[in-house]
Amino acid sequence: MKRYTKLWLSFAKNSLIREMGFKANFLVKVTLEIGWAFATIFMFEIIFYQTNTIAGWKKGEIYLIYSLFRIVSAIGSIIYRKNLSRLSHLINSGEFDYYLTKPVNIFFLSNTRYVSLDRISQTLVGIGIYLYALTFPEVPNTPKTLLLTLFFIPLGILIRFSLNVIIHLPVFLSEKLENIYRLELTFFSIARYPRGVFPPFLVKIFTFLIPVLAVAALPAEIILSKSPQYWILILLTIAITLFTISYKLFNLALRSYTSASS
Amino acid sequence: MNWLKKFSVYLKVYSQSAIEYRFMMLIWMFDIFFIPVMLILIWISIIEYSPSLLPQRQTLINFYTLNPLIYMLTDSWHAFFLSRDIRTGKFSTRLLRPIWPFMGTVANNITEKYVKLFFLIPLVFTASVYFNLDLELTPFVLTASVFSLILAAIISFLLESFLGLLAFWTDEVSGIKEIFEIFHLTLGGIMVPIFLFPPRLKSIVQFLPFRYMVSFPTEVLSGSLTSTEIITGMLIVSAWIIFSLFVLVLLWKNGLKQYSSVGG
Numbered sequence: 001m002k003r004y005t006k007l008w009l010s011f012a013k014n015s016l017i018r019e020m021g022f023k024a025n026f027l028v029k030v031t032l033e034i035g036w037a038f039a040t041i042f043m044f045e046i047i048f049y050q051t052n053t054i055a056g057w058k059k060g061e062i063y064l065i066y067s068l069f070r071i072v073s074a075i076g077s078i079i080y081r082k083n084l085s086r087l088s089h090l091i092n093s094g095e096f097d098y099y100l101t102k103p104v105n106i107f108f109l110s111n112t113r114y115v116s117l118d119r120i121s122q123t124l125v126g127i128g129i130y131l132y133a134l135t136f137p138e139v140p141n142t143p144k145t146l147l148l149t150l151f152f153i154p155l156g157i158l159i160r161f162s163l164n165v166i167i168h169l170p171v172f173l174s175e176k177l178e179n180i181y182r183l184e185l186t187f188f189s190i191a192r193y194p195r196g197v198f199p200p201f202l203v204k205i206f207t208f209l210i211p212v213l214a215v216a217a218l219p220a221e222i223i224l225s226k227s228p229q230y231w232i233l234i235l236l237t238i239a240i241t242l243f244t245i246s247y248k249l250f251n252l253a254l255r256s257y258t259s260a261s262s
Numbered sequence: 263m264n265w266l267k268k269f270s271v272y273l274k275v276y277s278q279s280a281i282e283y284r285f286m287m288l289i290w291m292f293d294i295f296f297i298p299v300m301l302i303l304i305w306i307s308i309i310e311y312s313p314s315l316l317p318q319r320q321t322l323i324n325f326y327t328l329n330p331l332i333y334m335l336t337d338s339w340h341a342f343f344l345s346r347d348i349r350t351g352k353f354s355t356r357l358l359r360p361i362w363p364f365m366g367t368v369a370n371n372i373t374e375k376y377v378k379l380f381f382l383i384p385l386v387f388t389a390s391v392y393f394n395l396d397l398e399l400t401p402f403v404l405t406a407s408v409f410s411l412i413l414a415a416i417i418s419f420l421l422e423s424f425l426g427l428l429a430f431w432t433d434e435v436s437g438i439k440e441i442f443e444i445f446h447l448t449l450g451g452i453m454v455p456i457f458l459f460p461p462r463l464k465s466i467v468q469f470l471p472f473r474y475m476v477s478f479p480t481e482v483l484s485g486s487l488t489s490t491e492i493i494t495g496m497l498i499v500s501a502w503i504i505f506s507l508f509v510l511v512l513l514w515k516n517g518l519k520q521y522s523s524v525g526g
Contacts, residue, residue: 028437035444043453050458051312054304179289186293190300197307198300 007104008112015115029118037070037125040192055196060136061224062194067133068149069192069216070126072156076164077119079157080111084164085181088171091257100257107250111165138224145223151232152219158239159215160188162246172253191215211238268361272369280377287374291381294333298326299389318458320396324484325455327395331386332480333452334378336414340367344426345435348521357518364423371419398485406492410479413499418475420506427510430517445470451477457486471506474499 019026044066048059057065087110090096099109130149134141167184171177191212195203198213206213214235221227222235280287305322309315344367347353356363389395397403425442429435447453450472456464467473478495481487487495 025434025437028434032437032440032444035441039444039448039453042448046454046458046460047308049460050315051308053308053311055307056311174285176283176286177289179286182289182293186296189297193300193304197304199303202303 004105004108007108008115011113012115012117016117019117026118030121033074033119033122034125037122037129040066041129055194057194057196058136058138060133060139061220063129063133063136064139064223065194065216065220066192067126067130068152068156068219069188070129071123071153072160072215073188074119074122074126075153076157076160077122078116080161080164081119081181082114082116083111084168086114087168088176088178088180091171092176096257106254107247111161140224148219148223152223152235155235155239156215156219158243159211162239162242163187163210163212165246165250166242169249169253172256187212188215191217193217195221208238211242214238265361265365269365269369272366273373276366276370276373277377280374284377287378288381291330291334291378291385295330295382295385295389298329302326302389302393321457321484321486322455323393324395324397325480325486327386327389327393328480328483329452329476331382332411332414332483333476334382335375335411336418336476336479337375338371338415338418338422340371341422341425341435341439343367344423345429348426348429348517349433353521367423368419397483402489403482403485406489406496407479407483409496410474410482410492410499413496413503414475414479417471417499417503417506420503420510421471421475423510424506424513427513427517430513430521446472446475449473450475451481455481455486457481468495469498471499471502474502 044059044062047054048062052058054062087096090099090110096110099106099113102109133139134145139145164184167187168180171180187210190198190206195207195213195217198206203213207218218227218231218235222229222231302323305326306319309319309322344353347356353363356366421442425435425439428438432438449467449470451459451467456467456473456477459467474495478499482492482495
């Protein structure tokens with residue numbers, strides 16, 4: 001554990017040095033991340049110009065979901081997003097061979113090699129929206145809210161990461177799937193909305209089968225006492241099960257890998 | 263009609279390429295289809311709690327059901343490839359060929375759309391049946407829809423070309439493209455239809471080009487515009503097309519003057 005932590009910190013340091021070599025590009029990316037967050041806020045503001053609730057959820061509650069979604073996305077993007085989006089290229093070019101020769105767990109290396117520090121701005125925006133959500137009377141501004149939030153964020157990251165890994169596995173089997181990351185973004189585009197907007201059959205699918213709603217919407221329900229507390233255990237089970245499945249499937253997919261070089 | 267022969271060769275080559283990478287096409291089409299369908303569900307649930315929006319229910323369903331098809335038919339995506347070619351020097355190949363440098367780009371645009379239709383039409387049809395798409399297709403609306411689609415495809419192509427040609431002056435075009443995309447999604451009526459905007463914002467947005475890339479033809483076909491609004495919209499997008507052409511010619515002439523090919 002200590003070894004892998006040191007390794008990840010060295011990856012982060014190298015990534016920072018690389019990013020600072022292109023400062024203007026780094027600043028552009030930071031600005032864009034803020035821009036995307038404000039695009040969603042713009043959308044919510046227009047919706048709340050027309051109505052007071054979305055499926056019975058008030059504005060502060062919606063911003064709570066969105067802030068959780070944003071923070072989970074941001075931290076996930078910092079840790080693994082760039083690595084998974086490069087996976088198709090690595091496999092097609094044969095560079096993945098170098099990963100296999102390293103004396104490190106391949107699952108760890110292929111998912112954490114590059115750290116996207118430009119996404120820190122997204123994290124700060126998420127925290128800003130969270131603090132804004134807490135100013136609304138419908139969102140309890142209590143230590144319990146903060147503790148639950150701190151508990152749910154790592155779970156949300158684990159769920160999203162595991163789903164991401166599973167979605168990217170076909171790259172081991174197919175030659176050109178550089179846009180497979182779009183599937184993950186597509187599914188998670190709905191994670192910022194409450195579960196109540198979807199018909200019951202979709203709620204079941206997106207809570208248990210493709211648990212995108214377990215990342216932010218379900219945790220928000222628990223924080224706001226809209227769902228009973230036993231859902232915490234269900235959420236924990238979903239996260240651990242999905243991670244285990246993703247790990248096993250990744251190792252299974254590795255058996256299909258044939259080097260593109262030599 | 264020598265250029266037509268050359269164009270048909272491009273069409274054949276790009277068709278084969280698009281069919282070969284059909285799984286990628288399927289992913290793109292699922293992406294275009296999924297989000298508007300989810301937005302229909304979201305808006306239906308919003309309307310359940312806000313009866314004042316009930317008159318807009320069918321318009322919203324029409325808008326988001328048609329949106330994926332219109333988006334795909336009017337979309338352009340060559341800014342990245344154009345800027346990459348300029349940056350890496352591959353653009354020289356285009357300049358040396360005895361054909362219009364954008365012929366391949368247009369052919370790629372048409373053929374990918376043709377292939378994508380095969381994936382998208384069944385999805386849109388299913389959504390139309392499930393959500394009860396209900397259009398009033400008068401001859402005027404049909405004609406206006408066709409024209410607005412063509413104008414939308416043209417303005418999208420021109421704006422994408424504009425972004426790509428900026429590579430003559432700057433290395434970082436993808437950042438500018440993303441900023442453009444943010445404005446397109448918000449002010450272009452894709453995330454939220456423009457007819458739901460506050461009046462003051464609506465009056466500003468109707469003079470910007472973003473609306474006419476996807477939202478305007480969708481609004482025309484879904485029946486949410488009067489004939490006066492349709493004609494006004496057509497005039498505004500035509501003005502933007504003329505202006506864009508003028509700017510592009512300037513960019514092209516000045517860009518070529520300072521273009522120095524990198525590499526061989």
